[in-house]
Amino acid sequence: MTTPTDHPYRVADREGEGWLRNGPDDTYTTFPRSGLANMTYEQLEADRGPLRPVVAMAAEDRAELAHSIAQAGKKGMASFLAGLYRTACTLIEDGSSIAVLTSGRPGSWEANLLRGSIAWLGEGISDSRIDESARRKTEDLLYQWTTGPVQVELAEGLVGVLADAAMQAGGWDQITDRWLKNGESLDRWTSRRL
Known part of the structure:
Protein backbone atom coordinates (compact mmCIF):
# COMPACT_ATOMS: atom_id res chain seq x y z
CA MET A 1 0.00 0.00 0.00
CA VAL A 54 8.62 16.97 -12.05
CA VAL A 55 12.23 17.62 -11.04
CA ALA A 56 14.68 20.51 -11.03
CA MET A 57 17.23 20.85 -13.81
CA ALA A 58 20.37 18.84 -13.29
CA ALA A 59 23.21 21.24 -12.43
CA GLU A 60 25.36 19.85 -15.27
CA ASP A 61 22.62 20.40 -17.87
CA ARG A 62 21.92 23.89 -16.59
CA ALA A 63 25.63 24.77 -16.73
CA GLU A 64 26.01 23.26 -20.21
CA LEU A 65 23.12 25.28 -21.66
CA ALA A 66 24.21 28.51 -19.95
CA HIS A 67 27.76 28.04 -21.27
CA SER A 68 26.50 27.40 -24.80
CA ILE A 69 24.39 30.58 -24.76
CA ALA A 70 27.23 32.64 -23.28
CA GLN A 71 29.69 31.31 -25.90
CA ALA A 72 27.33 32.45 -28.67
CA GLY A 73 27.86 36.05 -27.58
CA LYS A 74 25.32 38.53 -28.90
CA LYS A 75 23.65 35.67 -30.79
CA GLY A 76 23.07 33.77 -27.54
CA MET A 77 19.54 34.90 -26.70
CA ALA A 78 18.34 34.73 -30.30
CA SER A 79 19.76 31.20 -30.55
CA PHE A 80 18.01 30.20 -27.33
CA LEU A 81 14.68 31.63 -28.51
CA ALA A 82 15.00 29.93 -31.93
CA GLY A 83 15.71 26.61 -30.20
CA LEU A 84 12.78 27.08 -27.84
CA TYR A 85 10.45 27.88 -30.73
CA ARG A 86 11.61 24.89 -32.78
CA THR A 87 11.18 22.60 -29.78
CA ALA A 88 7.63 23.87 -29.25
CA CYS A 89 6.87 23.20 -32.94
CA THR A 90 8.38 19.70 -32.73
CA LEU A 91 6.30 18.90 -29.65
CA ILE A 92 3.14 20.01 -31.44
CA GLU A 93 4.06 18.03 -34.58
CA ASP A 94 4.62 14.96 -32.36
CA GLY A 95 1.09 15.36 -31.00
CA SER A 96 2.17 16.74 -27.65
CA SER A 97 1.12 19.92 -25.93
CA ILE A 98 3.43 22.79 -25.12
CA ALA A 99 2.05 22.46 -21.59
CA VAL A 100 5.16 20.35 -20.96
CA LEU A 101 7.17 23.57 -21.11
CA THR A 102 5.37 24.84 -18.03
CA SER A 103 4.18 21.74 -16.15
CA GLY A 104 6.61 22.30 -13.29
CA ARG A 105 4.98 25.57 -12.24
CA PRO A 106 1.91 25.90 -14.50
CA GLY A 107 0.21 28.77 -12.66
CA SER A 108 3.29 30.93 -12.15
CA TRP A 109 3.80 34.23 -13.91
CA GLU A 110 6.98 32.84 -15.51
CA ALA A 111 4.94 29.97 -16.97
CA ASN A 112 2.24 32.32 -18.23
CA LEU A 113 4.80 34.39 -20.11
CA LEU A 114 6.67 31.34 -21.39
CA ARG A 115 3.49 29.69 -22.67
CA GLY A 116 1.84 32.89 -23.91
CA SER A 117 4.63 34.72 -25.70
CA ILE A 118 8.23 33.68 -24.97
CA ALA A 119 7.91 30.29 -26.69
CA TRP A 120 6.90 32.03 -29.92
CA LEU A 121 9.49 34.84 -30.05
CA GLY A 122 11.93 32.66 -32.00
CA GLU A 123 9.60 32.29 -34.99
CA GLY A 124 10.85 35.26 -36.96
CA ILE A 125 14.53 35.18 -36.04
CA SER A 126 16.70 35.00 -39.14
CA ASP A 127 19.49 32.44 -39.45
CA SER A 128 22.08 35.23 -39.53
CA ARG A 129 21.21 36.06 -35.89
CA ILE A 130 21.58 32.45 -34.69
CA ASP A 131 24.58 30.48 -33.49
CA GLU A 132 23.77 26.96 -34.68
CA SER A 133 25.65 25.24 -31.89
CA ALA A 134 23.73 27.14 -29.18
CA ARG A 135 20.42 26.60 -30.99
CA ARG A 136 21.04 22.85 -31.30
CA LYS A 137 22.10 22.57 -27.65
CA THR A 138 18.90 24.41 -26.61
CA GLU A 139 16.73 22.12 -28.73
CA ASP A 140 18.47 18.94 -27.62
CA LEU A 141 18.16 19.72 -23.91
CA LEU A 142 14.61 21.10 -24.11
CA TYR A 143 13.41 18.04 -26.00
CA GLN A 144 15.14 15.73 -23.54
CA TRP A 145 13.68 17.65 -20.58
CA THR A 146 10.12 17.54 -21.96
CA THR A 147 9.98 13.97 -23.26
CA GLY A 148 12.20 11.98 -20.88
CA PRO A 149 11.19 9.78 -17.94
CA VAL A 150 10.99 12.84 -15.70
CA GLN A 151 9.69 16.32 -16.49
CA VAL A 152 12.18 19.09 -15.80
CA GLU A 153 10.76 22.34 -14.40
CA LEU A 154 11.44 24.93 -17.10
CA ALA A 155 9.45 28.12 -16.48
CA GLU A 156 11.67 29.33 -13.67
CA GLY A 157 14.67 27.13 -14.46
CA LEU A 158 15.24 28.70 -17.87
CA VAL A 159 15.23 32.18 -16.35
CA GLY A 160 18.07 30.97 -14.13
CA VAL A 161 19.95 29.52 -17.13
CA LEU A 162 19.75 32.87 -18.91
CA ALA A 163 20.93 34.71 -15.80
CA ASP A 164 23.91 32.34 -15.58
CA ALA A 165 24.68 32.85 -19.29
CA ALA A 166 24.53 36.64 -18.92
CA MET A 167 26.88 36.56 -15.93
CA GLN A 168 29.36 34.33 -17.76
CA ALA A 169 29.32 36.60 -20.81
CA GLY A 170 29.76 39.81 -18.81
CA GLY A 171 26.20 41.11 -18.80
CA TRP A 172 22.81 40.85 -20.44
CA ASP A 173 23.85 43.05 -23.36
CA GLN A 174 26.62 40.55 -24.20
CA ILE A 175 24.12 37.77 -25.07
CA THR A 176 21.38 39.94 -26.59
CA ASP A 177 21.33 41.57 -30.00
CA ARG A 178 19.82 44.98 -30.63
CA TRP A 179 16.48 43.57 -31.80
CA LEU A 180 15.84 41.72 -28.55
CA LYS A 181 17.04 44.27 -26.01
CA ASN A 182 13.71 45.99 -25.51
CA GLY A 183 11.16 43.21 -25.87
CA GLU A 184 8.51 43.78 -23.21
CA SER A 185 7.62 40.11 -22.59
CA LEU A 186 11.22 38.96 -22.71
CA ASP A 187 12.37 41.76 -20.43
CA ARG A 188 9.73 40.93 -17.83
CA TRP A 189 10.39 37.17 -18.01
CA THR A 190 14.09 37.67 -17.41
CA SER A 191 13.63 40.45 -14.83
CA ARG A 192 15.62 38.50 -12.22
CA ARG A 193 18.44 38.01 -14.69
CA LEU A 194 21.32 39.70 -12.81
Missing part, protein backbone atom coordinates in the same frame (compact mmCIF):
# COMPACT_ATOMS: atom_id res chain seq x y z
CA THR A 2 1.26 3.47 -0.86
CA THR A 3 1.07 6.53 1.30
CA PRO A 4 0.88 10.17 0.13
CA THR A 5 4.59 10.62 0.79
CA ASP A 6 5.34 7.83 -1.71
CA HIS A 7 3.95 9.98 -4.49
CA PRO A 8 5.82 12.89 -6.09
CA TYR A 9 4.88 16.39 -4.99
CA ARG A 10 4.49 17.50 -8.62
CA VAL A 11 3.76 15.40 -11.70
CA ALA A 12 3.16 15.93 -15.40
CA ASP A 13 0.45 13.89 -17.10
CA ARG A 14 0.58 12.39 -20.61
CA GLU A 15 -0.56 15.71 -22.11
CA GLY A 16 2.07 17.67 -20.23
CA GLU A 17 -0.31 19.25 -17.74
CA GLY A 18 1.28 19.91 -14.38
CA TRP A 19 -0.36 18.58 -11.21
CA LEU A 20 0.43 19.53 -7.61
CA ARG A 21 -0.24 17.34 -4.57
CA ASN A 22 -2.67 19.06 -2.20
CA GLY A 23 -1.58 17.55 1.08
CA PRO A 24 -2.70 14.83 3.45
CA ASP A 25 -5.68 13.71 1.36
CA ASP A 26 -3.24 12.85 -1.46
CA THR A 27 -5.26 14.55 -4.18
CA TYR A 28 -3.67 16.45 -7.03
CA THR A 29 -4.86 19.65 -8.62
CA THR A 30 -3.91 21.45 -11.82
CA PHE A 31 -3.80 25.12 -12.61
CA PRO A 32 -4.50 27.17 -14.72
CA ARG A 33 -6.84 24.57 -16.27
CA SER A 34 -9.79 24.78 -13.93
CA GLY A 35 -12.03 22.31 -15.81
CA LEU A 36 -10.16 19.32 -14.40
CA ALA A 37 -11.29 18.04 -10.99
CA ASN A 38 -8.92 17.13 -8.18
CA MET A 39 -7.88 13.48 -8.35
CA THR A 40 -6.02 11.01 -6.23
CA TYR A 41 -2.70 9.83 -7.59
CA GLU A 42 -4.29 6.52 -8.59
CA GLN A 43 -7.18 8.26 -10.40
CA LEU A 44 -4.75 10.60 -12.13
CA GLU A 45 -2.56 7.69 -13.25
CA ALA A 46 -5.61 5.78 -14.55
CA ASP A 47 -7.23 8.75 -16.33
CA ARG A 48 -4.26 10.81 -17.49
CA GLY A 49 -1.18 8.60 -17.13
CA PRO A 50 1.52 7.80 -17.56
CA LEU A 51 2.65 10.32 -14.99
CA ARG A 52 6.18 11.70 -14.79
CA PRO A 53 7.60 13.33 -11.67
Whole structure:
Protein backbone atom coordinates (compact mmCIF):
# COMPACT_ATOMS: atom_id res chain seq x y z
CA MET A 1 0.00 0.00 0.00
CA THR A 2 1.26 3.47 -0.86
CA THR A 3 1.07 6.53 1.30
CA PRO A 4 0.88 10.17 0.13
CA THR A 5 4.59 10.62 0.79
CA ASP A 6 5.34 7.83 -1.71
CA HIS A 7 3.95 9.98 -4.49
CA PRO A 8 5.82 12.89 -6.09
CA TYR A 9 4.88 16.39 -4.99
CA ARG A 10 4.49 17.50 -8.62
CA VAL A 11 3.76 15.40 -11.70
CA ALA A 12 3.16 15.93 -15.40
CA ASP A 13 0.45 13.89 -17.10
CA ARG A 14 0.58 12.39 -20.61
CA GLU A 15 -0.56 15.71 -22.11
CA GLY A 16 2.07 17.67 -20.23
CA GLU A 17 -0.31 19.25 -17.74
CA GLY A 18 1.28 19.91 -14.38
CA TRP A 19 -0.36 18.58 -11.21
CA LEU A 20 0.43 19.53 -7.61
CA ARG A 21 -0.24 17.34 -4.57
CA ASN A 22 -2.67 19.06 -2.20
CA GLY A 23 -1.58 17.55 1.08
CA PRO A 24 -2.70 14.83 3.45
CA ASP A 25 -5.68 13.71 1.36
CA ASP A 26 -3.24 12.85 -1.46
CA THR A 27 -5.26 14.55 -4.18
CA TYR A 28 -3.67 16.45 -7.03
CA THR A 29 -4.86 19.65 -8.62
CA THR A 30 -3.91 21.45 -11.82
CA PHE A 31 -3.80 25.12 -12.61
CA PRO A 32 -4.50 27.17 -14.72
CA ARG A 33 -6.84 24.57 -16.27
CA SER A 34 -9.79 24.78 -13.93
CA GLY A 35 -12.03 22.31 -15.81
CA LEU A 36 -10.16 19.32 -14.40
CA ALA A 37 -11.29 18.04 -10.99
CA ASN A 38 -8.92 17.13 -8.18
CA MET A 39 -7.88 13.48 -8.35
CA THR A 40 -6.02 11.01 -6.23
CA TYR A 41 -2.70 9.83 -7.59
CA GLU A 42 -4.29 6.52 -8.59
CA GLN A 43 -7.18 8.26 -10.40
CA LEU A 44 -4.75 10.60 -12.13
CA GLU A 45 -2.56 7.69 -13.25
CA ALA A 46 -5.61 5.78 -14.55
CA ASP A 47 -7.23 8.75 -16.33
CA ARG A 48 -4.26 10.81 -17.49
CA GLY A 49 -1.18 8.60 -17.13
CA PRO A 50 1.52 7.80 -17.56
CA LEU A 51 2.65 10.32 -14.99
CA ARG A 52 6.18 11.70 -14.79
CA PRO A 53 7.60 13.33 -11.67
CA VAL A 54 8.62 16.97 -12.05
CA VAL A 55 12.23 17.62 -11.04
CA ALA A 56 14.68 20.51 -11.03
CA MET A 57 17.23 20.85 -13.81
CA ALA A 58 20.37 18.84 -13.29
CA ALA A 59 23.21 21.24 -12.43
CA GLU A 60 25.36 19.85 -15.27
CA ASP A 61 22.62 20.40 -17.87
CA ARG A 62 21.92 23.89 -16.59
CA ALA A 63 25.63 24.77 -16.73
CA GLU A 64 26.01 23.26 -20.21
CA LEU A 65 23.12 25.28 -21.66
CA ALA A 66 24.21 28.51 -19.95
CA HIS A 67 27.76 28.04 -21.27
CA SER A 68 26.50 27.40 -24.80
CA ILE A 69 24.39 30.58 -24.76
CA ALA A 70 27.23 32.64 -23.28
CA GLN A 71 29.69 31.31 -25.90
CA ALA A 72 27.33 32.45 -28.67
CA GLY A 73 27.86 36.05 -27.58
CA LYS A 74 25.32 38.53 -28.90
CA LYS A 75 23.65 35.67 -30.79
CA GLY A 76 23.07 33.77 -27.54
CA MET A 77 19.54 34.90 -26.70
CA ALA A 78 18.34 34.73 -30.30
CA SER A 79 19.76 31.20 -30.55
CA PHE A 80 18.01 30.20 -27.33
CA LEU A 81 14.68 31.63 -28.51
CA ALA A 82 15.00 29.93 -31.93
CA GLY A 83 15.71 26.61 -30.20
CA LEU A 84 12.78 27.08 -27.84
CA TYR A 85 10.45 27.88 -30.73
CA ARG A 86 11.61 24.89 -32.78
CA THR A 87 11.18 22.60 -29.78
CA ALA A 88 7.63 23.87 -29.25
CA CYS A 89 6.87 23.20 -32.94
CA THR A 90 8.38 19.70 -32.73
CA LEU A 91 6.30 18.90 -29.65
CA ILE A 92 3.14 20.01 -31.44
CA GLU A 93 4.06 18.03 -34.58
CA ASP A 94 4.62 14.96 -32.36
CA GLY A 95 1.09 15.36 -31.00
CA SER A 96 2.17 16.74 -27.65
CA SER A 97 1.12 19.92 -25.93
CA ILE A 98 3.43 22.79 -25.12
CA ALA A 99 2.05 22.46 -21.59
CA VAL A 100 5.16 20.35 -20.96
CA LEU A 101 7.17 23.57 -21.11
CA THR A 102 5.37 24.84 -18.03
CA SER A 103 4.18 21.74 -16.15
CA GLY A 104 6.61 22.30 -13.29
CA ARG A 105 4.98 25.57 -12.24
CA PRO A 106 1.91 25.90 -14.50
CA GLY A 107 0.21 28.77 -12.66
CA SER A 108 3.29 30.93 -12.15
CA TRP A 109 3.80 34.23 -13.91
CA GLU A 110 6.98 32.84 -15.51
CA ALA A 111 4.94 29.97 -16.97
CA ASN A 112 2.24 32.32 -18.23
CA LEU A 113 4.80 34.39 -20.11
CA LEU A 114 6.67 31.34 -21.39
CA ARG A 115 3.49 29.69 -22.67
CA GLY A 116 1.84 32.89 -23.91
CA SER A 117 4.63 34.72 -25.70
CA ILE A 118 8.23 33.68 -24.97
CA ALA A 119 7.91 30.29 -26.69
CA TRP A 120 6.90 32.03 -29.92
CA LEU A 121 9.49 34.84 -30.05
CA GLY A 122 11.93 32.66 -32.00
CA GLU A 123 9.60 32.29 -34.99
CA GLY A 124 10.85 35.26 -36.96
CA ILE A 125 14.53 35.18 -36.04
CA SER A 126 16.70 35.00 -39.14
CA ASP A 127 19.49 32.44 -39.45
CA SER A 128 22.08 35.23 -39.53
CA ARG A 129 21.21 36.06 -35.89
CA ILE A 130 21.58 32.45 -34.69
CA ASP A 131 24.58 30.48 -33.49
CA GLU A 132 23.77 26.96 -34.68
CA SER A 133 25.65 25.24 -31.89
CA ALA A 134 23.73 27.14 -29.18
CA ARG A 135 20.42 26.60 -30.99
CA ARG A 136 21.04 22.85 -31.30
CA LYS A 137 22.10 22.57 -27.65
CA THR A 138 18.90 24.41 -26.61
CA GLU A 139 16.73 22.12 -28.73
CA ASP A 140 18.47 18.94 -27.62
CA LEU A 141 18.16 19.72 -23.91
CA LEU A 142 14.61 21.10 -24.11
CA TYR A 143 13.41 18.04 -26.00
CA GLN A 144 15.14 15.73 -23.54
CA TRP A 145 13.68 17.65 -20.58
CA THR A 146 10.12 17.54 -21.96
CA THR A 147 9.98 13.97 -23.26
CA GLY A 148 12.20 11.98 -20.88
CA PRO A 149 11.19 9.78 -17.94
CA VAL A 150 10.99 12.84 -15.70
CA GLN A 151 9.69 16.32 -16.49
CA VAL A 152 12.18 19.09 -15.80
CA GLU A 153 10.76 22.34 -14.40
CA LEU A 154 11.44 24.93 -17.10
CA ALA A 155 9.45 28.12 -16.48
CA GLU A 156 11.67 29.33 -13.67
CA GLY A 157 14.67 27.13 -14.46
CA LEU A 158 15.24 28.70 -17.87
CA VAL A 159 15.23 32.18 -16.35
CA GLY A 160 18.07 30.97 -14.13
CA VAL A 161 19.95 29.52 -17.13
CA LEU A 162 19.75 32.87 -18.91
CA ALA A 163 20.93 34.71 -15.80
CA ASP A 164 23.91 32.34 -15.58
CA ALA A 165 24.68 32.85 -19.29
CA ALA A 166 24.53 36.64 -18.92
CA MET A 167 26.88 36.56 -15.93
CA GLN A 168 29.36 34.33 -17.76
CA ALA A 169 29.32 36.60 -20.81
CA GLY A 170 29.76 39.81 -18.81
CA GLY A 171 26.20 41.11 -18.80
CA TRP A 172 22.81 40.85 -20.44
CA ASP A 173 23.85 43.05 -23.36
CA GLN A 174 26.62 40.55 -24.20
CA ILE A 175 24.12 37.77 -25.07
CA THR A 176 21.38 39.94 -26.59
CA ASP A 177 21.33 41.57 -30.00
CA ARG A 178 19.82 44.98 -30.63
CA TRP A 179 16.48 43.57 -31.80
CA LEU A 180 15.84 41.72 -28.55
CA LYS A 181 17.04 44.27 -26.01
CA ASN A 182 13.71 45.99 -25.51
CA GLY A 183 11.16 43.21 -25.87
CA GLU A 184 8.51 43.78 -23.21
CA SER A 185 7.62 40.11 -22.59
CA LEU A 186 11.22 38.96 -22.71
CA ASP A 187 12.37 41.76 -20.43
CA ARG A 188 9.73 40.93 -17.83
CA TRP A 189 10.39 37.17 -18.01
CA THR A 190 14.09 37.67 -17.41
CA SER A 191 13.63 40.45 -14.83
CA ARG A 192 15.62 38.50 -12.22
CA ARG A 193 18.44 38.01 -14.69
CA LEU A 194 21.32 39.70 -12.81
